[in-house]
Amino acid sequence: MSDAAALVTEAVGDSAAEWDLAGWIPHEVVRGLGAKGVLCAEVPARHGGLELSGVDNGELTAHTGALCSSLRSLMTSQGMAAWTIQRFGTRDQHSEYLGQLTGGTLAAVAFSEPGAGSDLSAISTRIERDGDTVVVTGRKTWITAAAYADVVLVFGRFGTDTAVAVVPTTAPGVRVERVPAPLGCRAAGHSTVDLDNVRLPLSSVLSGRGFPLPLLVTTALTYGRLSVAWGSVGMLRACLTEAGRHAGTREQFGSTLAQHQLVARHLAELYVAERTATKMCEDASQSWDARSPDMGAAAVLAKYVASTAAARGAATAVQVLASAGAQDGGVVARAFRDAKLMEIIEGSSEISQLVLAERALLAAQ
Amino acid sequence: MTDSLAATTPTAISENLQEFLLSRTKQAWEPDVDLFASGVVSSMFAMELVVYVEKTFDVMVLGEDLAVDNFRTVNKMTDLVLRLSENSGV
Numbered sequence: 001m002s003d004a005a006a007l008v009t010e011a012v013g014d015s016a017a018e019w020d021l022a023g024w025i026p027h028e029v030v031r032g033l034g035a036k037g038v039l040c041a042e043v044p045a046r047h048g049g050l051e052l053s054g055v056d057n058g059e060l061t062a063h064t065g066a067l068c069s070s071l072r073s074l075m076t077s078q079g080m081a082a083w084t085i086q087r088f089g090t091r092d093q094h095s096e097y098l099g100q101l102t103g104g105t106l107a108a109v110a111f112s113e114p115g116a117g118s119d120l121s122a123i124s125t126r127i128e129r130d131g132d133t134v135v136v137t138g139r140k141t142w143i144t145a146a147a148y149a150d151v152v153l154v155f156g157r158f159g160t161d162t163a164v165a166v167v168p169t170t171a172p173g174v175r176v177e178r179v180p181a182p183l184g185c186r187a188a189g190h191s192t193v194d195l196d197n198v199r200l201p202l203s204s205v206l207s208g209r210g211f212p213l214p215l216l217v218t219t220a221l222t223y224g225r226l227s228v229a230w231g232s233v234g235m236l237r238a239c240l241t242e243a244g245r246h247a248g249t250r251e252q253f254g255s256t257l258a259q260h261q262l263v264a265r266h267l268a269e270l271y272v273a274e275r276t277a278t279k280m281c282e283d284a285s286q287s288w289d290a291r292s293p294d295m296g297a298a299a300v301l302a303k304y305v306a307s308t309a310a311a312r313g314a315a316t317a318v319q320v321l322a323s324a325g326a327q328d329g330g331v332v333a334r335a336f337r338d339a340k341l342m343e344i345i346e347g348s349s350e351i352s353q354l355v356l357a358e359r360a361l362l363a364a365q
Numbered sequence: 366m367t368d369s370l371a372a373t374t375p376t377a378i379s380e381n382l383q384e385f386l387l388s389r390t391k392q393a394w395e396p397d398v399d400l401f402a403s404g405v406v407s408s409m410f411a412m413e414l415v416v417y418v419e420k421t422f423d424v425m426v427l428g429e430d431l432a433v434d435n436f437r438t439v440n441k442m443t444d445l446v447l448r449l450s451e452n453s454g455v
Binding site: 086087088089090091093161206207208209211212213214215217218219222290291292293294295296297300355358362365 | 389391401406407408409411412413414415416417419420427428429431432433
């Protein structure tokens with residue numbers, strides 16, 4: 001196990017069920033991992049990061065996802081924030097913000113709005129320049145990690161382009177309100193973020209300027225999709241272990257469950273799902289590490305394959321464990337709820353399919 | 366994937382980009398035609414173009430260099446590559 005993975009194991013201990021039921025991870029646990037650079041592990045060492053490769057960060061993400069999907073969700077947000085700053089920020093902003101994100105400051109990334117989910121071109125939040133300041137106004141919904149965050153990266157209209165403002169949650173005019181009872185990743189701090197004429201220095205806007213929305217969103221989401229995909233692999237691994245352990249020991253009709261062929265098939269399907277998702281994720285992260293132009297499409301493919309496999313696999317694991325898996329907070333019960341959300345966030349399965357269909361058409365031409 | 370074409374000539378850069386665009390869009394692009402006005406640039410393709418430029422010409426395109434104007438035409442991208450190669454060429 002890598003050092004970073006060991007830190008996650010130690011931080012989670014046997015608390016994942018408790019965190020899930022409480023809908024909250026103690027702030028000091030999250031901040032502690034953040035301060036060790038674990039939550040955005042690809043950040044370069046010169047900014048205090050662990051400088052992991054995409055493949056190694058993927059394995060760390062899967063490890064975290066196998067233990068606690070809520071913590072893994074916070075990791076996805078922190079990593080996506082760091083990546084967005086790395087790509088679109090100035091050198092000064094790299095030094096300032098990346099140092100903070102590896103030093104215990106927690107971040108969320110805010111794309112979605114009441115009227116802009118899959119269609120992010122409908123974003124209505126405004127970032128308006130006023131001399132050396134900007135004023136941010138809008139409402140962001142279902143923002144993962146926002147309840148923990150010290151800063152929120154807010155995507156908003158900036159003239160005819162889109163800009164990203166790094167908004168401290170303590171700034172006057174910012175209100176963060178938790179989604180009361182999310183279906184899954186219950187301790188991931190999903191919140192509504194209201195921004196009422198929040199005035200910030202222009203230096204809070206990445207590079208102080210706007211960019212094309214598609215470029216911003218695809219760049220940020222490619223990191224997020226890889227992270228969600230690896231997190232889904234982690235869930236599948238946890239489900240496979242639980243289902244295998246149960247089916248190998250529990251006896252009915254005079255033999256273990258695994259000796260009943262219909263149950264053995266469930267195990268085979270879970271194994272195939274885990275292996276398939278892992279290979280897709282490795283392929284996508286290798287594209288990422290090689291800076292291949294295909295990385296965006298590879299990330300969509302990996303996210304689609306891994307999240308759908310996890311949703312199906314978690315349901316299978318609950319079936320195998322039956323009453324032993326039906327207790328809320330337990331590993332497979334959590335995976336059952338958490339995996340469903342993975343088919344929705346960072347590009348729903350249907351949006352992913354549209355991208356993949358485009359790919360198929362291009363290949364056929 | 367081609368090897369790095371760092372420190373190459375404007376013509377070579379321009380031709381390489383045109384070839385990439387042809388392979389991805391299935392149409393030819395004159396060096397001064399606006400790619401973004403054409404509607405051919407999907408959200409995925411915008412990022413692919415950036416990553417392709419970085420990988421092929423061994424440059425990093427970060428921060429304000431990611432502005433759409435730098436990617437609008439083959440000529441603009443060629444200028445960007447030459448400028449970034451100069452800056453990093455020590």
